[in-house]
Amino acid sequence: MRLELRTVLRELWATGAGRAGLLLFGLLVLVALYVVLTYPPDFGPRRWSNPALWGDYPKAAPPAWTNLLGPKRPEHRILEAHSPAREDGNLKVYELAFDFQNDQPPTFLSFSLADVTYQARPPTVEAVLIRPDGGRIPLYRTVISGPFAGESPPYRRHQDEALRVALDTEQNAIEATYDYLVRQTPDVSYDEVQRQLPLALFGRWGDGGFVTLKGTYRLEATVSVDDPRDSVGLVRFVAGGAVYGAMGTDAQGRDLTQGLLFGLPIALLIGLAVATLSTLLGTALGLISGYAGGRTDLLIQRAADIVNNVPVLPLLIFMVFVLGARLWLILLVLVLFSWPGLTILVRSMVLSLRTSPEVEAARALGASRSRIIVHHVFPHIAPFIFATLIFSAPSAILAEAGLSFLGLGDPTLPTWGQILEQGFRTGAVYLGYWWWILPPGLLIVLTAIAFMLISLGLEPIVNPRLRRGQ
Amino acid sequence: MLELSLLRALLFRALTLFGVLIAVLVLLAVSLGATGFSDKILQATVGEELRALRTSLTQTIRDPDQLEAALEARRRELLASYGLDRPWYTRIPGMVWRVLTLNLGEARNLRSYDGSSRIADIVLERLPNTVLLLTTATVITAVIGILAGVWMSTRVGSRLDRFVAYLAAVSYAVPTWWLGILLVLLLAFELELLPPGGMYSAPPPEGGLARFLDLLWHSVLPVLTLVLASVGPSIYSVRTLTLNIAQEDHVTVARAKGMPEPIVRSRHILRVAAPPIVTGLILGLAGSLGGSILVETIFDWRGMGRLYYDAIAGTPDEGLIVALTFMFTLLYVIARLVLEVLYVWLDPRVRYEGGP
Numbered sequence: 001m002r003l004e005l006r007t008v009l010r011e012l013w014a015t016g017a018g019r020a021g022l023l024l025f026g027l028l029v030l031v032a033l034y035v036v037l038t039y040p041p042d043f044g045p046r047r048w049s050n051p052a053l054w055g056d057y058p059k060a061a062p063p064a065w066t067n068l069l070g071p072k073r074p075e076h077r078i079l080e081a082h083s084p085a086r087e088d089g090n091l092k093v094y095e096l097a098f099d100f101q102n103d104q105p106p107t108f109l110s111f112s113l114a115d116v117t118y119q120a121r122p123p124t125v126e127a128v129l130i131r132p133d134g135g136r137i138p139l140y141r142t143v144i145s146g147p148f149a150g151e152s153p154p155y156r157r158h159q160d161e162a163l164r165v166a167l168d169t170e171q172n173a174i175e176a177t178y179d180y181l182v183r184q185t186p187d188v189s190y191d192e193v194q195r196q197l198p199l200a201l202f203g204r205w206g207d208g209g210f211v212t213l214k215g216t217y218r219l220e221a222t223v224s225v226d227d228p229r230d231s232v233g234l235v236r237f238v239a240g241g242a243v244y245g246a247m248g249t250d251a252q253g254r255d256l257t258q259g260l261l262f263g264l265p266i267a268l269l270i271g272l273a274v275a276t277l278s279t280l281l282g283t284a285l286g287l288i289s290g291y292a293g294g295r296t297d298l299l300i301q302r303a304a305d306i307v308n309n310v311p312v313l314p315l316l317i318f319m320v321f322v323l324g325a326r327l328w329l330i331l332l333v334l335v336l337f338s339w340p341g342l343t344i345l346v347r348s349m350v351l352s353l354r355t356s357p358e359v360e361a362a363r364a365l366g367a368s369r370s371r372i373i374v375h376h377v378f379p380h381i382a383p384f385i386f387a388t389l390i391f392s393a394p395s396a397i398l399a400e401a402g403l404s405f406l407g408l409g410d411p412t413l414p415t416w417g418q419i420l421e422q423g424f425r426t427g428a429v430y431l432g433y434w435w436w437i438l439p440p441g442l443l444i445v446l447t448a449i450a451f452m453l454i455s456l457g458l459e460p461i462v463n464p465r466l467r468r469g470q
Numbered sequence: 471m472l473e474l475s476l477l478r479a480l481l482f483r484a485l486t487l488f489g490v491l492i493a494v495l496v497l498l499a500v501s502l503g504a505t506g507f508s509d510k511i512l513q514a515t516v517g518e519e520l521r522a523l524r525t526s527l528t529q530t531i532r533d534p535d536q537l538e539a540a541l542e543a544r545r546r547e548l549l550a551s552y553g554l555d556r557p558w559y560t561r562i563p564g565m566v567w568r569v570l571t572l573n574l575g576e577a578r579n580l581r582s583y584d585g586s587s588r589i590a591d592i593v594l595e596r597l598p599n600t601v602l603l604l605t606t607a608t609v610i611t612a613v614i615g616i617l618a619g620v621w622m623s624t625r626v627g628s629r630l631d632r633f634v635a636y637l638a639a640v641s642y643a644v645p646t647w648w649l650g651i652l653l654v655l656l657l658a659f660e661l662e663l664l665p666p667g668g669m670y671s672a673p674p675p676e677g678g679l680a681r682f683l684d685l686l687w688h689s690v691l692p693v694l695t696l697v698l699a700s701v702g703p704s705i706y707s708v709r710t711l712t713l714n715i716a717q718e719d720h721v722t723v724a725r726a727k728g729m730p731e732p733i734v735r736s737r738h739i740l741r742v743a744a745p746p747i748v749t750g751l752i753l754g755l756a757g758s759l760g761g762s763i764l765v766e767t768i769f770d771w772r773g774m775g776r777l778y779y780d781a782i783a784g785t786p787d788e789g790l791i792v793a794l795t796f797m798f799t800l801l802y803v804i805a806r807l808v809l810e811v812l813y814v815w816l817d818p819r820v821r822y823e824g825g826p
Contacts, residue, residue, distance in 0.1 A: 314794070315795060444648065452642060
């Protein structure tokens, strides 16, 4: 009985496992499409592996939703303004206000400027923090760098990379904070302020230590310009949190949500590409071996025997180590090691089909050998091959993850295995950073299970012995 | 006649496996040669020897020209002896032979516990640890698989049966090494029940028995990881095999003859199911061997897998990597051969093949 792909899919949908698998797989493909469309293709080198980009993120912070379960830790706040809130003569005032209700201070503070343009004289920028108790603490003051020799106006500064100041260690900020606090409570010690500036800035002195002061804080950045056309395109104030986003961050402050999302299309690509190519290779060799017979058959079967009996992972590691860790090379090596099982099976199926009445009739009618293979042999084994394709995808995903975990992943494409490797190597397991260890593995399992469920659903359709019972 | 056909079947399998060994070695040699890797290793070795020679020669030869001439002569000698003056493919037979005879060369940084830098010493020292870990895990998995699988085959369709089926499917989707990390996170750090890694406490306890118990204690987590990863499929395959055979006619006949159930089960079901169960073990072995590289890495288990990781990480040691890839293949081939013998011994059909 022949099976059309459409029939297979319809029957697959009818089984519980098949439906669950198709739904899960569809969801994964949708998310993967979203990632492919919205993420730059050079996400790896340009974003993920670029430490400069992750400076304003908290390091090794658990996901934000953990606040619902345990102690309330401060969230990460990024406040940005692209245009001044008010202008007062030659002063442009940018205002960033936020409500602070935590028992713990921010983990770090930073202030950044970007996209500065001026006509003649470089503008000066001053950042002042206004506390709920009315205190005004000048944190930082700077003059944008002046024109170079031979440069012509308008002068542009900090276009590609923002001017970023870590306020925690900024001498001005420490002194200003101390000056303000000591006027309120004389027994504040300078060392304490210097040691924990975020707490001093967001707190008051009480009972021999700082406690946080809750309420609305405002950061005012005043830019004094010479020419009304002078502008600052971005003012940013970051109050570092102890929790971040949906998935948390790693030890370098990288947003794990982004890395894990980017890993999805790669995992699907690895699974589908390796499964498709090795299935094609295995089927082709099996068809040739079974139909040609003779010396070709013997050669292919001996080769299949040998490759089938090789311990794959050690050789895989060796090949990737020698050839280099490029994704397409990893895929190629995986394909080269995964064809023999199918070749042996397809050959035995072809051998039994060769003597079937259908093939004998076709041969009697003078059909060519290739026509018999394509029209009278292949259609019978197609559903079986389709099932093998789906079944072999998880092992490719797992193999790549294992290689990445040993440090042999493609460094330009962050994968789940690589995220796990970095976590393991930097001791995330020992430090209990579960949000760095659990999600990548769970995603690998989830993707593999999507394929497994589909192949479980395919089993009764493909296996003739089970089908006869229906 | 019987012994002859049995020998012939075994010989054929042994030849195939020997072919695997040679094919792997040739693959190693070709990929090292064609990518220029082996030239790099050998040049480094020559450079190393010449540096050592220079320091020793400066003690005796004062004249700088004479010294350079002596060194140049030695360099030529070395290049010729390593075959660096010939194209890489002419060196393949020599290299295959050296590795086959376990003449594996020197490691760059890693040393054995008594300080030897010979790769053969280091690898042979690590080998028992890997074998210990793998055989323990495989035996436990096989025993649980057979006992639970046979028991399950009498409870087909029960809730437990469905659970085992799902467990088997999920096992294919879970990376063994990730499971290991989870167990470390949970049992070693969260609950502090078991040591997170290593083979002995620091310092190791005195006395043979105490040391052995300490080793046993440290092996619980890695063995548990390997067993958990493979026990689901193992139970499920034994259950399915036993079930298929239990439905065959000869079992019905045996029952009809009034044979006691235990005898039916042991002689007519298990005896027939044994060879395919062994085949399942054979297939599982390849997976656990590869898995051991990752599991040993996670648990800092001083076996060949951990050594492999150390050889790749940091400054890679090519000689060690070649030697280890070969040793893994060798280990695999030997284990396969043992199981083949077991298979032939268990399956009467193989024995009578070709004979009357």
